[in-house]
Amino acid sequence: MSRIGKRPIEVPSKVTVKIDGQHVTVKGPKGELDWVVPEQVTVEQEGETIKLLRRDESRKSRERHGLSRTLVANMVEGVSKGFEKRLEIQGVGYRAQVQGKNLILNVGYSQPVEIIPPEGIRVAVENQTNVIVSGSNKEVVGNTAAKIRAVRPPEPYKGKGIRYAGEMVRRKAGKAGKK
Secondary structure (H helix, E strand, O other): OOHHHHOOEEOOOOOEEEEEOOEEEEEEOOEEEEEEOOOOEEEEEEOOEEEEEEOOOOHHHHHHHHHHHHHHHHHHHHHHOOEEEEEEEEOOOOEEEEEOOEEEEEOOOOOOEEEOOOOOEEEEEEOOOEEEEEEOOHHHHHHHHHHHHHHOOOOOOOOOEEEEOOOOOOOOOOOOOOO
């Protein structure tokens, strides 16, 4: 029994939701998102709330119920508040900068690495070592942040690299010295 799927989604006043069969479109101040709900789940709007219901009690319906509710709730939150991921760059001489919309990373390679963000994603840099990825689509924000981190993931010996804000990197001891 999905406890998440049963919870109704509250729609803020500045957000409009349009349901056309299985197609859900959400518009708000931060943008517009749309998604096709799986056929095992139905979507109903009652005033300022949205409810997702299962068509039957099959395993596939139960699997999709909570997932669909969470994805629609993330769409509503994304167009009203937006999502952001923060990354930290650690290492001597490592830094980031924004040129136009593109992110330029200098992280120890012979050439700077240029990352072009997808449509609807904004990249900002604070004091050359903190990168903020923001947008209305939670999935795309997370994927973009993961791609930036993958350029130079944190290594366990010195801790240099790009990490999520607050991420703990387990440190290893280096080689033992000769006696």
